[in-house]
Amino acid sequence: MFLTDLWYFGACSQQLEPGALLPIELLGQPVLVGRGFDGVAFAMRDICPHRGILLSGGRLVEKNGETQVECPYHGWRFGTDGQCAFIPSLTDEQAAHTELSKISNQRFHVREQQGLIWIYQGKNQPADDPISLDLVGNAAPKLITSTVFDCHVDHAVIGLMDPAHIAFIHRQWWWRTEKSVHEKAKKFGPVPNGFSMLPHIPSSNSFLYRLLGAKPETEIRFQLPGIRVEYIRIGEKYVVGFTAVTPMNAKQTKITIVAFWDHPIVSLFPKWLIRKALDVFVGQDRDAVNAQQKGLAYQPNLMLIHDADVQAKWYFALKKAWETSQKTGTVFVNPVPTKTLKWRS
Ligand code: FES
Ligand SMILES: [Fe+2]
Known part of the structure; x- marks a missing residue:
């Protein structure tokens, strides 16, 4: 499970x-x-x-x-x-x-x-090495918010990493509009226990990225069991969004978002406003995933289709490889290749 x-x-x-x-x-x-x-x-x-x-x-x-x-x-x-x-x-x-x-x-x-x-x-002793999570030195979190999705962790994870829902579920002037949808190509590669959308200049279709000023560079990492970290670097400054997707039980998953930043433009915004924006955003994902449960209750066959769903396929492949390594006592082999994925969003 x-x-x-x-x-x-x-x-x-x-x-x-x-x-x-x-x-x-x-x-x-x-x-x-x-x-x-x-x-x-x-x-x-x-x-x-x-x-x-x-x-x-x-x-x-x-x-x-x-x-x-x-x-x-x-x-x-x-x-x-x-x-x-x-x-x-x-x-x-x-x-x-x-x-x-x-x-x-x-x-x-x-x-x-x-x-x-x-x-x-787990039953085995944890290894001594530190949890491989490259955040931002020892900076303390600036903001924390959380919510609960009424679904199994798998649907929460793939619902958050899926790029094709963004223009539909998160359609709002400060993030995406119907007209802003365009074709994208992003390069991915393996990282410890997961994969990364490798550092790139993010799409110009987000007002928030434009606000941060000259050429922000973004990297988005996913790591088992359900950790997503988005790094935005603007020259020497950073904004980092950490999301933990944690199974509470088979039907509830807690989403915790922790933000770190030292970017002066982000600091200009009151924290309540940033938290509100994050809550609106993750609330849209929660409402979609919760609505999805009504259909899933009938156990329909599901599809993962083309590049927009390849990250979901990698998540399942990572899980399988992890379970295999646990069962056989062999070294975990990351199944994710280095690959460019293309989709419209
Ligand atoms: S001490 Fe009796 S239930 Fe805990
Ligand atoms: Fe989303």
Whole structure:
């Protein structure tokens, strides 16, 4: 159902103060993301091993300098590694005979970099190398927004990467108009775990690109499991849009957009206006994908046709190659070629 042995986007750093708990749903499981009093983020299954209540209803406590999650029901405590540390109902004698080390909650590996918190999903240990995501140094996110699509992650991913819907779903004066549709040719190539629409001068049919001034250069990358990053470089300045497409369960997918920039023209706009524009934009995708579910409920045969749908084909090929490498224990071989795709949009 979902790809494993991968890092999934969990939350943004700024959503989690020290001592805070954040419940999320990831790959059909409730996950508790927290930040210890020492500032270190952690994640564990959000289900108490005792009697199954959600741990996120509890609180974080500090004991001998260590952060512990306290269950709201009977007060069992767990270290941030998921290990049971305390059962309040035990008498001294019972406690002496109870091996707390045999009681633990499933914990997940967490990495935090560039203002983003990543949660590892998989049976194998994650590799030591950093998550290959070339954002913008250590710049903090300037803006975050999110929404939920009522669909399986595959439809959210291919719905966001598909170029042919733009002139229909996103028809608005500041982005695309009916008349602005023209033939395009874009060169693509493989990147770690995905593919890139290689750096190019973007189409002149967007008012927003024109606003950024002299010759912006754009690159759009997609990486498994569902990460899209759009880089716009204007001389020394940049605007970067990071989108995480994260499966909550088989029928809901969370879309989180995080923007980074140091471009003075973008800074002139109030953030609420930029967020509003992003919400309108991604809301149009959400409405389309949600409407699509009504047709998909009848399990029609679907088509992927010509170059406009090749990115979707690559996504499925990447998934298949990933699953094959997991099953056979072999090295992942990226199936994406270097290729120019042509379409009208
Ligand atoms: S259900 Fe959590 S301590 Fe009992
Ligand atoms: Fe879209």
